[in-house]
Amino acid sequence: MSSCCNQEERADKATKLLDTDRAFSARSVEVGAVQAFHEFLAEDALMLNDGGQPVTGRETIFERMSKGSPDNVLIWEPQRAEVAKSGELGWTWGTFEYRVIESDTVKSVSHGKYLNVWRKDASENWKVLVDMGNSSPTPE
């Protein structure tokens, strides 16, 4: 197994994981959170939603998320990423906004933070293995 690295190489891997998480958020804005999560979750992903029971499996998560309003917007900004020396496991955390949209108008915005565990799949693409979120105070 190849493993790595000097500090610079590890920082570069973390930057690439941050970029992936940003691309995930951009995709959520572009096509909606339901489709974006389906694209970025690992097949055996675990979703730890605030107030809910754990949900396991990308397809089951997709079915649950599909019941929500497709107009609402989930957007986030990763704050930090770290990748294991072996390069196949990493994590990010960041802050998110969930915007409830009705008749093309933002009706409410809730703020939170998330912690994601990422794993590289067989094609060397980062996928979200665990996704957890909770609420944050509303910014003043």
Place this chain on the structure above:
Amino acid sequence: MSSCCNQEERADKATKLLDTDRAFSARSVEVGAVQAFHEFLAEDALMLNDGGQPVTGRETIFERMSKGSPDNVLIWEPQRAEVAKSGELGWTWGTFEYRVIESDTVKSVSHGKYLNVWRKDASENWKVLVDMGNSSPTPE
């Protein structure tokens, strides 16, 4: 750098991390969550509390936690652990109970789940690098 492993060795590493998380919970019951977290958090730990702002640093987290009631009990049970092939980074998730105690009586119990990122310190001991929790429905 040494890295590993065949599947059996990785499973063994995951079991050891599960054991560490269980020992952390046992310590929380024994000496209280505040002291247990001080012992098990990494120096640069990040706490992502439900409803709060992120808190960085073991000593800052300790100060915040010290303001709570020392009689309340935080107890948890890890459900799964995974360790990177390189062996220095891992994660656990599990379920917790937070018991509010007044006059030696359990006044209320809240249920939740958590996701922890762990990193081995210079002495090869697992420490919690990121701790996040959120609420779960009350079991029937």
